[in-house]
Amino acid sequence: ERARLARLRHTPAVTLDGERIELHANIELPLDAQGAIEAGATGVGLFRSEFLFMNRDGELPGEDEQFAAYRAAVEAMRGMPVTIRTVDVGADKPLDRMSASELRHEHVLNPAMGLRAIRWSLAEPSMFRQQLRAIYRASAFGKVRLLIPMVAHLHEVRQILEAVKKVQQQLNDAGHAYSHVELGVMIEIPAAAVMLPLLLRHVDFVSIGTNDLIQYTLAIDRADEAVAHLYDPWHPAVLQLLASSIGLARAAGKSVSVCGEMAGDPAFTDLLLAMGLRSFSMHPSQIPSVKQRVLRADAGRLATFMPEIMGSEDPRHEAELAFARNKPAR
Numbered sequence: 545e546r547a548r549l550a551r552l553r554h555t556p557a558v559t560l561d562g563e564r565i566e567l568h569a570n571i572e573l574p575l576d577a578q579g580a581i582e583a584g585a586t587g588v589g590l591f592r593s594e595f596l597f598m599n600r601d602g603e604l605p606g607e608d609e610q611f612a613a614y615r616a617a618v619e620a621m622r623g624m625p626v627t628i629r630t631v632d633v634g635a636d637k638p639l640d641r642m643s644a645s646e647l648r649h650e651h652v653l654n655p656a657m658g659l660r661a662i663r664w665s666l667a668e669p670s671m672f673r674q675q676l677r678a679i680y681r682a683s684a685f686g687k688v689r690l691l692i693p694m695v696a697h698l699h700e701v702r703q704i705l706e707a708v709k710k711v712q713q714q715l716n717d718a719g720h721a722y723s724h725v726e727l728g729v730m731i732e733i734p735a736a737a738v739m740l741p742l743l744l745r746h747v748d749f750v751s752i753g754t755n756d757l758i759q760y761t762l763a764i765d766r767a768d769e770a771v772a773h774l775y776d777p778w779h780p781a782v783l784q785l786l787a788s789s790i791g792l793a794r795a796a797g798k799s800v801s802v803c804g805e806m807a808g809d810p811a812f813t814d815l816l817l818a819m820g821l822r823s824f825s826m827h828p829s830q831i832p833s834v835k836q837r838v839l840r841a842d843a844g845r846l847a848t849f850m851p852e853i854m855g856s857e858d859p860r861h862e863a864e865l866a867f868a869r870n871k872p873a874r
């Protein structure tokens with residue numbers, strides 16, 4: 545089985561009905577890009593840049609250090625897209641104590657609903673511009689995409705666009721090269737999914753973070769064991785938000801991917817294909833098993849089961865029945 549999965553590495557991820565599927569990697573440090581290549585990833589769908597900021601003694605990484613890290617990842621991916629997410633600190637990813645106090649990032653009432661991710665970046669504008677400059681400078685060495693976590697407001701998108709403009713000006717003035725960088729936002733807060741048509745006017749792509757989207761939709765802390773049994777990706781409300789986000793982005797001609805745990809769990813591959821998803825981003829180790837599912841799927845036929853699944857009070861059971869009927873003869 546291991547050897548069979550290893551052989552899959554060079555097989556393109558194409559469904560039985562000829563749909564090409566992007567299987568991208570989630571990485572935490574530039575060194576992980578090597579594992580992504582070895583697993584057969586066709587790009588990095590999520591570079592969690594906060595890992596450059598965590599577990600440090602005091603000093604946070606400056607522009608040059610960040611630039612070196614992003615450039616290393618971009619060069620390792622040899623022209624394949626690298627989606628760099630700006631820092632998503634706070635909640636389950638706290639900064640260490642020293643840098644924390646410097647950054648007004650101490651104890652907060654409810655970290656999951658507090659000053660995290662883009663909220664933190666917009667509250668620390670010079671830090672944010674430093675990171676944007678590092679990301680833009682890396683774009684001179686490959687295909688870089690900029691991804692913003694936890695967006696919930698249009699004014700956040702406007703502030704991001706302004707910061708990008710300012711940073712481009714600064715790089716021009718300093719004589720630093722950069723190329724075109726697509727801008728994307730993560731759909732992790734139900735508000736963003738509900739108002740997606742408005743967000744889509746301003747961005748090039750979206751990436752759905754199901755880990756947080758499930759947490760905020762169901763009001764279940766993703767790290768709290770006491771309510772872990774209620775954390776349910778199959779919840780009809782979660783499925784509605786997922787299906788509508790994928791459909792709206794596609795209808796607007798914008799690329800959409802899922803980069804939460806659901807994307808790397810083969811139990812959800814058929815469902816996400818049925819919803820119209822064509823780009824998945826996951827831990828590199830999951831790529832072979834998800835690819836195996838893709839190779840056996842008829843995406844067009846899977847889509848025909850969506851109405852009965854979405855109308856069911858037990859969508860998981862309904863999907864299992866429907867997709868079992870869709871299994872091609874082996």
Ligand code: PEP
Pocket residue numbers: 590592632732752753754755756757803804805
């Ligand atoms: C998510 O929320 O699904 C996601 C991919 O981001 P993270 O897990 O880093 O919060």
Ligand code: MG
Pocket residue numbers: 693732753755756
């Ligand atoms: Mg998240």
